[in-house]
Amino acid sequence: METNAEKAHDTWLAAARTLLRTLSFRHIVGLIICSVGCVLLLGSLVEQIMSANPKMHRALLGGATAAAATALGTLPILFAQNFSRRTFDCFLGFGAGVMLGATAFSLVIPAIAAAKAAGSGSWEASLM
Template sequence: MGLPTVRIRWRQRMGFGIVLLGALVLVAHGWHRVETHPQVRDALLGGLVAALATALGAVPVWFSQQLSARVQDTLFGFGAGVMLAACSFSLILPGLEAARAGGAGGWAAGGILGASILLGAAALLALERWLPHEHFIKGVEGPASRTLRRTWLFVFAIALHNLPEGLAIGVAYAGGDAMRASALATGIAIQDVPEGLVVAVALLAAGYRRSVAVGLGMASGLVEPLGAVLGAVVISHAVSLLPWGLGFAAGAMLFVISHEIIPESHRKGHEAWATGGLMWGFVLMMLLDTALG
C-alpha cells in the first residue's frame, strides 16, 4: 500500500470521524433545546419532513428501475430551480430585511449578505475538497471503475448538499417567521423527492442490489434534520447572526446548484429538458413562497 493511499484513507477516516463526532455533540447539546424551544422543535420537524420526502422518493425503485436519462436530468433541473428560488425568496431577501432591521443601511446590508454568501460557498468548497469522495471505490478498474466513482461522487454530492438545505430550514425557523420558514421547508421537501429517486436509480444502474440502492437513497436525506437543528440552535443563541446565517445557507446552496446539480443535469446532452425543469421548479417555489410567505 503506497503512502498516498495511506494518506487518503487516513483523511477519509478522520473526516468521517469529525463529522460523526460533530453529529453526536449536536444531538446531545441540541436535544434540550428541542424540548424547551419551539423554534428549534419546529426546525427539527421541518428537517424530518424533508428527510421523509427524500425517503419517499426512493420507494418507487422497489417496484421499477425504469427512469430515462432525460427524466433524470429534468428532475435535476427541477430541483435546481426550487433551490434557486428558495435562495432568492426565502433566504437572501429575508436576510436583507433582517440586516436592515438590525440597523444596517442599504450598502451595509448588501455587504453582510454578500460576505455571508461567499462564506457559505467557500465552506462547501472546502468541505468537498477536504473529504476526498472521489477515492471511495477501490479494487475496480476500467470503465466499471469510472462508473462507480461517478455514481458515488453523485451520491456524496446529494448527501453533502442536504446539509445546507437543513441549515436553511433551521435558520429560517429561528428567524421567527413561521410562514416563510414553512414555505422554504415545503419547497425543499418537494425537490427532495426526485433526489431520493435519482440516487436510488443511479445506484441500481451501477449494479447495487435493489435493497441497498433504496436504503442509501432513503438515508441520503438524514443529514437534513441535523442541519436544521444546528442552524436553529446557533441563530437562537445569537439573533444578530440571523442575516449571516441566511446568507451562509444561501451561498452553500448556490454553490451546490452551480457546482453539482446543473453540470450533472447537462452531462448527458439533455440541456433543454434540464433547463425546462429548472424554470418550472423556480416558478413553483416562487408561488409557494408568495402564497405561504
C-alpha cells in the first residue's frame, strides 16, 4: 500500500514528465539559459553586497532589478506557441515606443538642459 508521500511523489513525477513532453527543445534550452543567468546574477549580487561598497550596492541593485524585469518580461514570449502577424507587429511597436521614450527622457532632455546651462539659447541647445 502506498503512503501519501509516495502518492505525492508519483503525482509530481507524472506532472514533470507531462511538462517535459509538452515543452519543445527551444523552451528547455531557454529555461536552462535563464536559470543559469539567474544563478550567476544572484551569485554576483551576493558577492558585491558582501564587499560593502555603497555605490556598487546601489548600482548593482538597480541593474539587478532591470535584469530581473527583463527576464520576467520574456517568460510570456517563451511559453507562447504562435503569434499572429498583427500581435507580433504590436509587440515590436510597443518595444520601439519604449526605446524612443527612454531615449527622449534619459538622453535628449538632459542634453538640452546641459547645453542651456553652458550658455546656449533654446534653439542652439536643441540643435546641438
